[in-house]
Amino acid sequence: MHVKILSEKERGQIETLCKKNPGYNFFIITSLNYLSREQEMVKYWGQFDGSGNLEGVLMRYNQLWYICDTPKTDLALFGEVVIAQNQRTFIVNDNLLCDRSLIPYLKGYKTKMDLRGQLVQLDNNQFEHELNSNVRMADLNDVEKLIEFYQKSPQDVRRGADSIKRSITDGRRTFILEVENEIVACALTTAELHDKVMIGGIHALNQSKNKEYIQSVLTGIIHSVVRDDKIPYIVVRDRIIHTVCSELGFKEMGKWRMVHMETI
Numbered sequence: 001m002h003v004k005i006l007s008e009k010e011r012g013q014i015e016t017l018c019k020k021n022p023g024y025n026f027f028i029i030t031s032l033n034y035l036s037r038e039q040e041m042v043k044y045w046g047q048f049d050g051s052g053n054l055e056g057v058l059m060r061y062n063q064l065w066y067i068c069d070t071p072k073t074d075l076a077l078f079g080e081v082v083i084a085q086n087q088r089t090f091i092v093n094d095n096l097l098c099d100r101s102l103i104p105y106l107k108g109y110k111t112k113m114d115l116r117g118q119l120v121q122l123d124n125n126q127f128e129h130e131l132n133s134n135v136r137m138a139d140l141n142d143v144e145k146l147i148e149f150y151q152k153s154p155q156d157v158r159r160g161a162d163s164i165k166r167s168i169t170d171g172r173r174t175f176i177l178e179v180e181n182e183i184v185a186c187a188l189t190t191a192e193l194h195d196k197v198m199i200g201g202i203h204a205l206n207q208s209k210n211k212e213y214i215q216s217v218l219t220g221i222i223h224s225v226v227r228d229d230k231i232p233y234i235v236v237r238d239r240i241i242h243t244v245c246s247e248l249g250f251k252e253m254g255k256w257r258m259v260h261m262e263t264i
Helices: 008-018 026-030 032-036 075-084 140-151 161-169 207-227 239-248
Strands: 002-005 042-048 054-061 064-069 089-093 109-122 135-137 174-179 182-192 196-204 231-236 250-263
Touching (some): 008 026, 008 032, 008 042, 026 064, 026 182, 026 196, 064 075, 140 182, 182 207, 196 207, 239 250
Antiparallel strands (some): 109 231, 135 174
């Protein structure tokens, strides 16, 4: 096995490998346009066998690392790539085949936080749940209200003005629920393929109505996705969101793990 930096000419091989398990490789696939640009934010490495077959992809998006592996992938080689970047802190999306993990190969680093959840997918595109008339897709006129919404939210889900504006102008679907002219719940798409969509950023402000608000805003964004003949996926770590997804017809696809690392 040998590892090399990937370029535009390997795009087809990357897509072919990653689309074998698209639910786990959304962000590798949707970031492929960076291959043709002169930039440092996103880099791809590939692992090839002696016959030139691609047996693994490693992507760095700033401080986020994503892996698409096969049973033949030598994780120690990818571990060396990560270590060579000399990042003080980073996050690994550690969702590998056969219950393997990249973490043991990251010598000189320790786990700061280990977040686990489930990847779920809508089981039936005949989505017939009733829409709440107070749920709609946000536009630039809603930026100030969204800023206020996130300022009231816990630190781990907060977003700044630039991030909010970029999501809207980039065409990502940001759905909001309003009560008495105030945004009380939000959900948005974080990655989108021609037939699949990842939904994230699901949050509601009112604890007593958390489940009701989350179900309303998720129903709105799911209707939008299904209307475009796309299948929605969600990474679930919250008990209430898991219950809502089950009631809306989602099924579990597998485990999801995100590990925050820091130098020892």
